Amino acid sequence: MSAPPVIAFAHVGKSFDGGRVKAVDDVSLEVHAGEFLTIVGGSGSGKTTLLRLANRLIDADQGRISIEGEDVRAVDPVQLRRRIGYVFQNGGLFPHMSVAGNIGITPKLLGTPAAEIAARVDELLDLVRLDRAQHRDRLPQELSGGQRQRVGVARALAAKPRIVLMDEPFGALDPLTRDALSQDYRALHDRLGLTTIMITHDMAEALLLADRIAVMHAGKLLAQGTAAELSGSGDAYVGQLLRTPRRQAERLNALLPANPSRDGKDGAA
Amino acid sequence: MNLLSDPRWSDAVSHLPDYLGNHVRVSVTALALGLLISLPLAIAARNRPLLRGALLGLASVVQTVPGLALLALFYPLLLALASLSLAWFGFDFSAFGFLPSVLALALYSMLPVLRNTITGLRGVDPALIEAAQGVGMTPRQSLFTVELPLALPVMMAGIRTAAVWVIGTATLSTPIGQTSLGNYIFAGLQTQNWVFVLFGCAAAALLALVVDQLLALIETGIRLRSRLRVALGALGIVALLAATLVPALARPPSSYIVGAKTFAEQYVLAALIAERLQAANLSAASREGLGSNVIFDALVSGDIDVYVDYSGTLWANQFHHSDIRPREVLLSELKTILAQQKVTLLGELGFENAYALVMPRKRAEQLGIRTISDLVPYAGTMSMAADYEFFSRPEWAGIQKAYGLKFRTQRQMQPDFMYAAVASGEVDVIAGYTSDGLIAKYDLVVLNDDRHAIPPYDAIVLLAPKRADDQALRSALQPLLGRIDIATMRAANLRAAGGNAAASPNEVARWLWNRIAKQP
Numbered sequence: 001m002s003a004p005p006v007i008a009f010a011h012v013g014k015s016f017d018g019g020r021v022k023a024v025d026d027v028s029l030e031v032h033a034g035e036f037l038t039i040v041g042g043s044g045s046g047k048t049t050l051l052r053l054a055n056r057l058i059d060a061d062q063g064r065i066s067i068e069g070e071d072v073r074a075v076d077p078v079q080l081r082r083r084i085g086y087v088f089q090n091g092g093l094f095p096h097m098s099v100a101g102n103i104g105i106t107p108k109l110l111g112t113p114a115a116e117i118a119a120r121v122d123e124l125l126d127l128v129r130l131d132r133a134q135h136r137d138r139l140p141q142e143l144s145g146g147q148r149q150r151v152g153v154a155r156a157l158a159a160k161p162r163i164v165l166m167d168e169p170f171g172a173l174d175p176l177t178r179d180a181l182s183q184d185y186r187a188l189h190d191r192l193g194l195t196t197i198m199i200t201h202d203m204a205e206a207l208l209l210a211d212r213i214a215v216m217h218a219g220k221l222l223a224q225g226t227a228a229e230l231s232g233s234g235d236a237y238v239g240q241l242l243r244t245p246r247r248q249a250e251r252l253n254a255l256l257p258a259n260p261s262r263d264g265k266d267g268a269a
Numbered sequence: 270m271n272l273l274s275d276p277r278w279s280d281a282v283s284h285l286p287d288y289l290g291n292h293v294r295v296s297v298t299a300l301a302l303g304l305l306i307s308l309p310l311a312i313a314a315r316n317r318p319l320l321r322g323a324l325l326g327l328a329s330v331v332q333t334v335p336g337l338a339l340l341a342l343f344y345p346l347l348l349a350l351a352s353l354s355l356a357w358f359g360f361d362f363s364a365f366g367f368l369p370s371v372l373a374l375a376l377y378s379m380l381p382v383l384r385n386t387i388t389g390l391r392g393v394d395p396a397l398i399e400a401a402q403g404v405g406m407t408p409r410q411s412l413f414t415v416e417l418p419l420a421l422p423v424m425m426a427g428i429r430t431a432a433v434w435v436i437g438t439a440t441l442s443t444p445i446g447q448t449s450l451g452n453y454i455f456a457g458l459q460t461q462n463w464v465f466v467l468f469g470c471a472a473a474a475l476l477a478l479v480v481d482q483l484l485a486l487i488e489t490g491i492r493l494r495s496r497l498r499v500a501l502g503a504l505g506i507v508a509l510l511a512a513t514l515v516p517a518l519a520r521p522p523s524s525y526i527v528g529a530k531t532f533a534e535q536y537v538l539a540a541l542i543a544e545r546l547q548a549a550n551l552s553a554a555s556r557e558g559l560g561s562n563v564i565f566d567a568l569v570s571g572d573i574d575v576y577v578d579y580s581g582t583l584w585a586n587q588f589h590h591s592d593i594r595p596r597e598v599l600l601s602e603l604k605t606i607l608a609q610q611k612v613t614l615l616g617e618l619g620f621e622n623a624y625a626l627v628m629p630r631k632r633a634e635q636l637g638i639r640t641i642s643d644l645v646p647y648a649g650t651m652s653m654a655a656d657y658e659f660f661s662r663p664e665w666a667g668i669q670k671a672y673g674l675k676f677r678t679q680r681q682m683q684p685d686f687m688y689a690a691v692a693s694g695e696v697d698v699i700a701g702y703t704s705d706g707l708i709a710k711y712d713l714v715v716l717n718d719d720r721h722a723i724p725p726y727d728a729i730v731l732l733a734p735k736r737a738d739d740q741a742l743r744s745a746l747q748p749l750l751g752r753i754d755i756a757t758m759r760a761a762n763l764r765a766a767g768g769n770a771a772a773s774p775n776e777v778a779r780w781l782w783n784r785i786a787k788q789p
Binding site for chain 2: 078079095106
């Protein structure tokens with residue numbers, strides 16, 4: 001690809017506890033404009049740390065991270081975060097602010113006039129498919145888990161960022177809601193021309209949603225590429241990660257009838 | 270008598286605007302100052318374990334100091350500061366009353382505010398603080414829009430605790446010269462006016478309750494994002510403050526302040542002096558319940574204009590003389606020492622209020638005890654009680670040295686209860702006051718100080734340096750000098766201890782003046 005990457009990690013390292021724990025170890029990774037990348041790995045693999053390094057919630061010890069061509073160390077971290085959308089695990093919504101207050105927070109920090117924020121909030125509620133009038137003035141604890149994550153996505157998109165970082169955004173949701181939300185988000189990603197990095201520990205979700213997948217284990221980047229490219233990886237761990245969803249799919253195929261009857265005409269019971 | 274028709278209620282009510290107003294002003298100022306100091310400190314310390322530990326430790330230590338002692342400590346501290354500031358910067362400030370009270374109470378308010386603010390801020394979910402960062406907040410924006418609002422319920426609980434503590438403890442600012450609802454309590458305890466005690470306690474409790482509820486209104490207002498509630502709560506506190514300022518501004522300031530220590534005789538004498546000044550068309554007010562460590566300094570610095578002290582007290586306690594001089598010698602030497610501080614010893618009132626060992630007459634006669642020397646052989650099997658200061662006073666050291674007295678037990682007691690305790694046999698001997706009316710009431714006898722170990726305690730009228738040449742003041746007080754003998758004072762004190770309507774210091778002062786005026 002000839003265009004410069006939107007997000008680039010080059011030999012990035014980060015350790016905690018005075019160097020005893022290497023959370024991210026010499027990782028190089030590029031994400032290009034419009035790309036949807038998922039990072040897969042078990043807990044403690046360093047995937048969340050890598051994400052937090054991108055918008056300087058933490059700073060790297062080694063290597064270089066650039067966002068839209070700029071070294072992040074040269075940018076004011078607060079300004080940087082305001083132009084990158086971030087969706088937190090479990091939403092991270094402020095419990096003392098209404099849905100509208102949560103969604104409008106970044107535009108408000110940027111000094112956008114109140115009327116404009118209100119219009120933007122309604123627009124975003126439509127975008128994440130929440131009813132404006134019904135949800136605008138609610139407090140987060142009055143929402144279901146899925147609704148909360150929809151608000152989280154709307155908040156991340158409020159200041160019209162070109163980049164969105166998502167930290168296991170749908171991990172705690174029931175499978176149906178989770179599927180609906182990830183499909184909805186993928187559609188938004190395409191429609192708004194976003195560049196997205198999403199973290200997940202679910203390989204099936206990663207494979208189905210992303211353009212490319214990066215696999216992390218013990219702080220290292222084991223492999224990256226499309227689903228097809230990954231299947232050609234010789235790495236044992238990657239192979240194991242890919243085998244699990246495939247085996248599950250095969251077993252499900254065997255267990256479920258190929259064309260489930262919907263009208264119950266030939267249903268026996 | 271019907272409880273509510275007791276004229277002491279209306280007497281109590283008549284003091285309410287003054288006492289309550291001062292109480293509100295000193296408490297609210299102290300609380301505001303306390304918050305102004307504690308909140309930024311707590312915010313600064315929330316992520317600094319060392320500073321946090323030091324602050325909370327210090328505030329806890331302050332809390333363990335009894336309120337009365339903390340208040341009393343601020344007076345000499347400020348007095349020293351005032352004289353330093355006079356020497357260095359050429360200006361002076363009053364170390365009396367308002368300022369030391371506000372500082373001590375502010376210090377007292379700090380622990381609950383510090384602890385709850387720190388606890389509240391540290392209790393905020395770290396994921397939310399990260400979310401605040403993630404959406405692009407600066408640390409300051411995160412503090413004000415996320416952390417403080419989320420910590421608010423816990424913080425407000427601390428502020429409300431502090432408010433109740435400050436309002437309660439402010440009653441103890443009376444002895445350092447700050448008028449407060451404590452004036453009711455101190456005066457009531459000393460003059461056995463239980464109506465006053467009850468009234469003072471109830472008023473302080475009610476005030477604490479009202480302020481607590483106003484703060485609760487602000488708290489729910491912030492939580493429910495109801496501007497109306499916040500405004501109403503804030504308005505309530507402002508209104509309370511304003512209401513107390515109105516009578517204070519409307520009243521012309523009195524030109525003469527008469528001081529009184531914390532016992533009934535002093536209340537009566539201060540009332541008598543104030544009445545004499547008013548009779549001479551000099552406006553006068555009394556500042557009662559001042560600690561004996563505070564009152565002389567207050568006179569020297571001009572915070573009060575006139576008060577009655579006792580020669581032996583000044584000699585031994587104020588000027589730290591341990592030798593005992595004959596009465597006339599002591600008085601004339603005292604006059605010289607006082608003159609060095611520009612304090613005028615106007616003259617003696619005519620009676621002595623000395624410490625004396627006192628026991629029931631019957632028991633003394635049984636054992637054949639007339640003098641302290643007679644007491645010595647029995648002391649080992651006897652218990653003795655005295656007021657809170659006696660055992661640490663030089664007089665007691667002097668008595669012990671002169672007679673070799675050693676009692677089986679020594680107890681400290683509220684002076685009012687001491688006489689009843691010795692009369693009922695709960696203790697065998699007390700260190701009483703010779704002018705106390707209760708000596709006659711309980712049929713007690715004063716033991717003769719045959720070795721002259723107790724210095725003379727003539728009641729003397731002292732004038733502040735700025736009143737040294739005040740002829741109007743001098744001539745108004747002249748008729749009192751040498752006119753109050755020990756029998757008259759005892760009778761007056763007995764009346765003051767009567768615990769009824771005729772026992773108010775003003776009533777007794779009026780009775781006393783009638784007695785004096787009738788004398789040839």
